[in-house]
Amino acid sequence: MTQSNSNEPRGGPENPVPQAVVSRLSLYSRELQQIQQEGKETISSTQLGSLLGFTDAQVRKDLAYFGQFGYPGIGYRCAELIEAIQQILGTDQDWPIAIIGVGNLGRALLGYRGFSRQGFRVVAAFDADKSQTGVQIDGITVYHIDDLTDVTRREGIRLGVIAVPGSAAQEVAVRLVEAGMVGVLNFAPVTLNLPDGVRIVGVDLAIELEQLSFAVVNRASNA
Amino acid sequence: MTQSNSNEPRGGPENPVPQAVVSRLSLYSRELQQIQQEGKETISSTQLGSLLGFTDAQVRKDLAYFGQFGYPGIGYRCAELIEAIQQILGTDQDWPIAIIGVGNLGRALLGYRGFSRQGFRVVAAFDADKSQTGVQIDGITVYHIDDLTDVTRREGIRLGVIAVPGSAAQEVAVRLVEAGMVGVLNFAPVTLNLPDGVRIVGVDLAIELEQLSFAVVNRASNA
Incomplete structure (x- = not known):
């Protein structure tokens, strides 16, 4: 779940794209990739929706924010829709990312396979602790935070992931922006x-x- | 972001509560707590919405799924609405939770202050690695996974957080259910x-x- 200042409209203030729609695009993309791996070339909105627990109307409405993707009598062409969604999400681009902080969370993120699977390339880690400088974690070099700007420019890093304690997060975030990064994923x-x-x-x-406790508390109503 | 089978209606199939609404309840609750700490007792839907980047209509519609909370000419009473939301989310209950897997991610989660702040109480950790058995991490004891059922019953653990590699996740999940847990938060x-x-x-x-790359790629449209 995401609280952000990133929930901005694609189509201007008159036609904002809700953040939940953007999240669902990610789910559609994953499901389509799965379907494609199973050898299917097309899928209907009903089938795609039911795999994810959404209605066909929801699927069509979500995609309609971005264009017309279905074909009458055919449905969606998986390869085409995957490519379109990647373009919408920007994941067709190269996103060199850096992880700031190599405590337990930073190390967990460095080992997280899910980022690269979606095209996000972790190219560097940073920490203020000099004893970590030069260390390799899962093949990624840890740099001292004072080298942030140099490494960011050299590697073309665009996104920074903040995995430092809350007390250091604001200062780190300002340094990421000064180094030229355009987006921040904040775990603090x-x-x-x-x-x-x-x-x-x-x-x-x-x-x-909280989503989980809600689901547990309210499950009786579906009995 | 959440993909789940937990997105079940509170009010039955005719009046399902979208998962995004549940997420927003969490945000409202955090913001109301913040406002209350600043000494304010009431807030309008417009003010609450604008603090989070939502419209007043969105706030009212979200809350209307669960009842009537506002007072004409006054707005929401913070303390009352916080209590109502906690009841809806189930966070007014005690949720002893366990973390399964004490690799980097599990350790990061054991040190994560955000859980206890919202009333989730981590009472035990488990790992299949016997060298970890009996170790204390951030004050929490690590048990061997074979003691899962005993400890779960003794401590009344209801939710399990899976922080093991993907290859082990399904087996671990089945064991959590056999031990009596009713909800699973899955990081695998x-x-x-x-x-x-x-x-x-x-x-x-x-x-x-992906939400972040979408926001970066589409920011031009808000200029």
């Missing part, structure tokens, strides 16, 4: 203040647990 | 198959990065 449990042009997505893991 | 990048009565929320961190 604080709200960041950054210039308008910089996008921030905050990850609050307790929200996922 | 695999889809779990569990009995109908068990709730699963899956955490896919790449989806957060």
Whole structure:
């Protein structure tokens, strides 16, 4: 779940794209890739929706924000729709990313296979602790935070993932922006203040647990 | 972001509560707590919405799924609405939770302050590696996975957080259910198959990065 200043409209203020729609695009893309691997070339909105627990109307409405993708009597062509969604999400681009902080969370993220699977390439890690400088973690070099700007420019890093304690997060975020990064994924449990042009997505893991407690508490109503 | 089989209606199939609404309840609750700490007792839907980047209509519509909370000419009473939301989310209950797997991710989660802040109490960790048995991490004891059922019953653990590699996740999930847990938060990048009565929320961190790339790619349209 995401709290962010990134929930901006694609089509201008008159036709904003809700953040939930963007999240669902990610799910559609994963499901389509799975379907394609199983050798299917096309899928209907009903089939795609039912695989994810959504209605066909929801699928069509979500995609309609971005264009016309279905073919009458055929449905969606998987390869074509995957490519379109990747273009919408920007994941057809190269996104060299850096992880800031190599404590347990930073190390977990460096070992996380899910990023590269979606085209995000972790190219560097940074830490303020000099004893970590030069260390390799899962094949990624840890640099000292003072080398942030140099390495960011050299590697063309665009997104930074903040995995430092909350007390250090704002200062780190400012340094990421100064180094030229355009987006920040923030795991620290604080709200960041950054210039308008910089996008921030905050990850609050307790929200996922609250979704779970809600689901458990309310399951009786589906019996 | 969450892919789950937990997105079940509160009010039955005719009046389902979208998962995005549940996520927003979490945000409202955090913001209201913040406002309350600043000494304010009431807030309008317009003010609450604008703090989070939502319209007042969105706030009212979200809350209307669960009842009537506002007062004409006053707005929402913070303390009352916080209590109502906690009841809806189930976070007014005690949720002893366990973390399974004490690699980097498990350790990061054991040190994560955000869970306890929202009332989730981590009471135990488990790992299949016997060298970890009995170790204390951030004050939490690591048990061997073979003691799962005993400890779960003794501590009344209801939710399990899966922080093991994908290859082990399904087997671990089945053991959590056998031990009596009713909800699973899954960080492993695999889809779990569990009995109908068990709730699963899956955490896919790449989806957060995709939200970020979308926001960066589409920011030009807000200029």
